[in-house]
Amino acid sequence: xxxxxxxxxxxxxxxxxxxxxxxxxxxxxxxxxxxxxxxxxxxxxxxxxxxxxxxxxxxxxxxxxxxxxxxxxxxxxxxxxxxxxxxxxxxxxxxxxxxxxxxxxxxxxxxxxxxxxxxxxxxxxxxxxxxxxxxxxxxxxxxxxxxxxxxxxxxxxxxxxxxxxxxxxxxxxxxxxxxxxxxxxxxxxxxxxxxxxxxxxxxxxxxxxxxxxxxxxxxxxxxxxxxxxxxxxxxxxxxxxxxxxxxxxxxxxxxxxxxxxxxxxxxxxxxxxxxxxxxxxxxxxxxxxxxxxxxxxxxxxxxxxxxxxxxxxxxxxxxxxxxxxxxxxxxxxxxxx
Numbered sequence: 001x002x003x004x005x006x007x008x009x010x011x012x013x014x015x016x017x018x019x020x021x022x023x024x025x026x027x028x029x030x031x032x033x034x035x036x037x038x039x040x041x042x043x044x045x046x047x048x049x050x051x052x053x054x055x056x057x058x059x060x061x062x063x064x065x066x067x068x069x070x071x072x073x074x075x076x077x078x079x080x081x082x083x084x085x086x087x088x089x090x091x092x093x094x095x096x097x098x099x100x101x102x103x104x105x106x107x108x109x110x111x112x113x114x115x116x117x118x119x120x121x122x123x124x125x126x127x128x129x130x131x132x133x134x135x136x137x138x139x140x141x142x143x144x145x146x147x148x149x150x151x152x153x154x155x156x157x158x159x160x161x162x163x164x165x166x167x168x169x170x171x172x173x174x175x176x177x178x179x180x181x182x183x184x185x186x187x188x189x190x191x192x193x194x195x196x197x198x199x200x201x202x203x204x205x206x207x208x209x210x211x212x213x214x215x216x217x218x219x220x221x222x223x224x225x226x227x228x229x230x231x232x233x234x235x236x237x238x239x240x241x242x243x244x245x246x247x248x249x250x251x252x253x254x255x256x257x258x259x260x261x262x263x264x265x266x267x268x269x270x271x272x273x274x275x276x277x278x279x280x281x282x283x284x285x286x287x288x289x290x291x292x293x294x295x296x297x298x299x300x301x302x303x304x305x306x307x308x309x310x311x312x313x314x315x316x317x318x319x320x321x322x323x324x325x326x327x328x329x330x331x332x333x334x335x336x337x
Contacts (some may be wrong), residue, residue, distance in 0.1 A: 003044045004282070022070045025056055028107065031196045031204050033211070035303055036181060036189040036253050037170050041209055043185045044088045046193075055193060058091060059105040060293065063098075069141065085319060100295045102182070104192035104304045110291060111195065111205045114308050117286060121279060122312025128271045129159055129317060136163070145257040155323040156314070157333065158264065161223040164310040166210040167265040168272065175269075177299045190303045202226055207311045215239060220250075225311065239334065251270040252334045278283045 046052040050071050052053060057132055068078045068130045075109060085091045091099045106114065129136070137151050140158055151158070161167065181188040189213050203209060203225045211222045216236025232250065234242070243252050253261070276283075279283035286299050287293055 019127060022057060022062060022066065025060055026053055028058065028080075029196050030105075030193040032191065033194055033204070033209050034189045034191050035169070035209070035307070036187065037166075037173060041212065042088070042187065042189065042191065044084070044090070044120070049081055051085060053194060054085065055090065055101045056100075056105060057105065058099055059101050059144075061098075062213050070144075085184070085219050088115075089182055094294070101298070102296050103190070103197055104292065104296055104300060106205070106304070107195045108197055111308075114305055115205070115291075115312075117282070117314045118305055118308035122309040123316050124232055125272070125275055125309060126313045126316040126320070127273065128268050129163060129313075130320070130322065132267050132271070132309060136264060139240060139260075139267060143260045143264075144255050145251065145253050145304050149251070152324045157223055159317055159323050160208055160314045161210050162261050162265050162311070163279060164313060165208070165223070165307075167261050168269065169303075170262075171265070171269045171273070172276070175273055177302060181303075182297070182300065191232075192304050205305050205308065205311070206315075208314050209307060215337055219335045243334075252336060256337065258335060 010109070018129075030052065034042060046055070048071075053071070064078065064082075067073070068075070073081075082091070084097070090103050090311065092099060092102050094100050103198060136158070140146060140151055140154070146154060181190050184191070194207070196202075196204040198204065198206070206225045208223060208225045211231075213220045213231040215234055216239075218236060218239050220231050222231060242250065270326075283302055283305065284298070286305070287298050290301065292301050301311075314323065318325060
């Protein structure tokens with residue numbers, strides 16, 4: 001109980017603080033990350049027209065006048081930008097008539113606060129996989145696509161992405177938050193702007209986030225917390241030829257084996273849901289005392305809080321030897337429907 005009280009006090013202090021200098025806010029580097037249950041990728045390009053910067057400044061409650069003044073925007077241009085963000089479901093109008101982001105914006109200070117609780121929960125949650133590791137390996141050995149890949153080489157993908165992240169997210173949405181990702185433009189996805197203090201070779205806050213790139217009928221998946229270079233650069237035709245020769249260093253996971261991966265995820269689903277349900281009162285308290293309660297929904301806050309939790313779960317499984325560190329070298333997988 002003491003730990004919860006301390007966390008809430010810290011959150012209340014942060015919620016009352018504000019960034020008063022626009023230049024100070026904008027000097028920090030933020031990465032755009034999304035989470036989707038169907039490979040949805042935002043149609044909107046937040047790197048253009050100061051859209052990302054406007055989201056950041058709205059998060060810190062800067063007025064429209066301050067934002068327009070900083071970017072030397074007239075009313076017409078500013079309203080076009082705001083209407084675009086509103087149409088994509090990334091901002092909402094508050095009761096006071098102002099606009100606020102509906103996505104998560106996590107700076108270094110807010111990330112530390114989230115980690116304070118998420119780390120202890122994620123470490124504890126790693127025990128679920130450890131208790132089921134024999135059954136997980138047995139199910140993995142039956143998936144045809146992975147027959148020639150030792151479990152150790154795919155351990156990050158299986159114990160991280162399959163059991164806790166992309167393949168598990170469907171069940172968390174259906175049975176825990178009981179909601180789909182928010183509708184944003186033509187897709188459904190969660191979105192966050194994450195401050196990156198670690199440079200270009202590491203994900204913000206060291207998070208393990210499932211990232212996707214669509215190439216025609218193919219989808220390339222990357223799962224690791226070190227980002228070394230961009231996604232492989234292929235055309236759809238090149239991928240067709242590559243997999244036709246059967247000499248590809250990339251692994252093509254067909255639709256049938258994607259279903260098999262879902263079955264692997266289900267091995268821990270009920271235990272995972274039970275754990276999250278036991279901690280629901282804590283999650284609600286943290287959310288209601290956070291800087292996000294008047295901006296984003298509980299479901300979106302939780303999904304990103306959960307990313308911090310499972311990052312600690314993954315790192316704990318690495319520390320205990322259940323996930324091999326070198327398995328991150330085989331983090332590219334290709335899916336086709």
